[in-house]
Amino acid sequence: MFIVLAFTAGQFVAYFNETNMGLVIGVYAANFLESIQFTGLPLLLAFIVVSGFINLFIGSASAKWAMMAPIFVPIMMQLGYSPELTQMAYRIADSTTNIITPLMTYFAIIIAFAQRYDRRAGVGTLVAMMLPYTLVFTVVWTLQLIAWVLLELPLGPGSSIFYP
DSSP: OHHHHHHHHHHHHHHHHHHTHHHHHHHHHHHHHHHTTOOSHHHHHHHHHHHHHHHTTOOOHHHHHHHHHHHHHHHHHHTTBOHHHHHHHHHHHHHHHGGGOTTSTTHHHHHHHHHTTOTTOOHHHHHHHHHHHHHHHHHHHHHHHHHHHHHTOOSBTTBOSBOO
8 A cells, every 4th residue: 555655656746846847836826825915824824724634635644745745845935934844834734633534544443442442432433532632732733833933943953944
């Protein structure tokens, strides 16, 4: 399964690199977002929401990033945000919504463990139990990211929030 996924993601990235389609889409999208003045923190929040929503349908984090990065990294770079910040926002959305997506690799195993304590536990039970955690983690980590951006703290050694 992983080999098929890696092959598909590799082909997708190769086509985007060969045609520069990701860069073209990124430049046009960034110009559009700038023209409607949709930048800054609202843009980061929208990106977190979009990434979290996509995570509900594509379980693999690496495949999802392979499809999203060629488009969203140039958009954010043109709007003045570093690729590290883009990936940080992506990781917040991806990691907080993993437990509520049935496409997660370990979802069936988690249900099996839950059924040890409640035989009637299923997909709905697990999603309903984990939804409050998802919401709290998403809100808290997003607030941390907002504070990080407002304080202009580096994301790591040599990694700034803003792209020159």
